[in-house]
Amino acid sequence: MNYQNDLTFARQQDEQDPLKNFRSRFLIPRHKGEDAVYLCGNSLGLQPVSAQQYLADQLNTWQNLAVEGWFQGDDPWLDYHKQIQSSIARIVGAQENEVAVMNSLTVNLHLLMVSFYKPSSKRFKIIMEGGAFPSDQYAMESQVRFHDLDPKETIIEIFPREGEATLRTGDIIDAIDKNKNELALVLFGGINYYTGQFFDLKAIANAAHEAGAYAGFDLAHAAGNVPLQLHNWGADFACWCSYKYMNSGPGGISGIFVHEKHFTDKELNRFAGWWGYRRDKQFLMAPGFDPEMGAAGWQVSTSPIPLLALFKASMAIFDDAGGLDTLRQKSIRLTGYLEFLIQAINQELGEEAYKIITPADPNARGCQLSVVCKQNARAIFNYLAQNGVIGDWREPDVIRLSPVPLYNTFEDVYKTAKLMADALKAV
Known part of the structure; x- marks a missing residue:
């Protein structure tokens, strides 16, 4: 141009x-x-004009139906979260059953690491970008300590070369290959919050898998910003917030991706909750956790309807925009x-x-x-x-x-x- x-x-x-x-x-x-000239969507997206009405609709349902709002009304709450599932799947390049809308970003990162960080005496190391947002750093450190490991010996941070501001994909791949015999997980941001660099996630996922490790991504600055193809790239898992480029409001609800190849893997640990129980038998209240098939099986807590309503307002705009x-x-x-x-x-x-x-x-x-x-x-x-x-x-x-x-x-x-x-x- x-x-x-x-x-x-x-x-x-x-x-x-x-x-x-x-x-x-x-x-x-x-x-x-x-x-004003608002150029801070990377930190907090603007409020949709429709957000107040979407929220008011659910407050009216609460007022008029109370607990029956879970099953009655125009948008019964029990499946309300599913109404934005297809929109989210398109944004991150996933199948609908590979995404779930839930919790906040760092909570989801911890929940997913329960499943995908399983260190052994041989494979225990984590590779991540140097200078990642502190939440990721703190999450990695605490997960490593939870397994009685030393972060200094376990977490490998990759920094740009001297005199350069951003990472070279080749250096990332080389670091993965160098540590392949001890590597358990590669965890990268989709876009580095400080430099704005969009990493080659497909190449990183391929290298991680060739090394025998899982590949996961924090998409806080990527989701709703750049095209993603998590399913085709073979990412094992990902999570993101929705209040930046997806305009769901301060502290808005987060989301996760779990590749379908892991849906039937009984060896994956997970922290369970009633909301993630298989839906067709959920109200039998039976003992023993039997997860819903798909990413929904990683859900733990009841959906927060007001937060979902705000997010739904923004997703409708994304859909209308093509x-x-x-x-x-x-x-x-x-x-x-x-x-x-x-x-x-x-x-x-x-x-x-x-x-x-x-x-x-x-x-x-x-x-x-x-x-x-x-x-x-x-x-x-x-x-x-x-x-x-x-x-x-x-x-x-x-x-x-x-x-x-x-x-x-x-x-x-x-x-x-x-x-x-x-x-x-x-x-």
């Missing part, structure tokens, strides 16, 4: 955008009487435009005031660009905020900016870049 550093160009792109009407289906924060493939086309153009404008700032200055550490290859990133500010980083971030740009700050000098295709515009991106240029003179 031939970008132009021009407001007229940005507005023309917005006018021609087939997704332009979807912005009106979200509530945009306000700044000094106007819409799914992730359509959104991805706009996402590549939007983020590419932001990259182009930032590079134009550097070219005009004759120096690199802003260094993008996110991969330049669109196939190796999602919406997010992570930008290192060479000077006055915090002051620049504050300047953007004071002028209505809501981004995300990461110590010591990184601003994360994520144009989301459902509600961001080319004009949003143009305004942000102009303010970034102005900030260099103002701070």
Whole structure:
């Protein structure tokens, strides 16, 4: 695409955008009487306009039917979670029975590791990305200690080469092969939260399996952002949150993927709960856990209907937008435009005031660009905020900016870049 550093160009792109009407289906924060430029969907997605009605409908059911709401009404609660199952399966590239909507992300990660981290005296090591989000680090450490192992001897973190910001796929594969005789699990994020790098999950899963290990993924920054094909890639398991790119609200409900090849594996441990019991006999209240077939068998607790209602509001928008493939086309153009404008700032200055550490290859990133500010980083971030740009700050000098295709515009991106240029003179 031939970008132009021009407001007229940005507005023309917005006018021609087939997704332009979807912005009106979200509530945009306000700044000094106007819409703010919200580029923080990588941290918390915006509220759908319909969310209040979806929630109100379920509150009305609770009011009018009380406990009978589980079995009566337009959307009986007993199977309410299944109404968004197909939408989620499309987003992560799974069969419907391979996904379940439940709990929160780190809780799900722990539950899945009960099944897929089974260290032995020979195979006990875990490979993960260096600099993963702390929740993953803490989860890995505590799981390892639970098995009376030493995290320092068990967890192998792979860091970028000296002088580089992102990981090379070849280095990941080499590390897996080097440790193949002791490896039990490869656990990677889909997209690194700090750099925005989208990892080659298919290659990682293949390498893990060739080494005799399980492959699992934390898709917190990938689900709803980039195309995923978990079933075809052969991932053993995955989990994600839904409050970032999938707009389910702060602390919104999470989800899991378990590949169908594990459904009948009686050797897998799991922590059981009544909600995961086989549905056709669930109300017999019989002793002995007999799991529902599929990922639903990993469910533990009763579905939280208000959280599901909020998530359902957003999933309806994804479905109406034509799914992730359509959104991805706009996402590549939007983020590419932001990259182009930032590079134009550097070219005009004759120096690199802003260094993008996110991969330049669109196939190796999602919406997010992570930008290192060479000077006055915090002051620049504050300047953007004071002028209505809501981004995300990461110590010591990184601003994360994520144009989301459902509600961001080319004009949003143009305004942000102009303010970034102005900030260099103002701070």
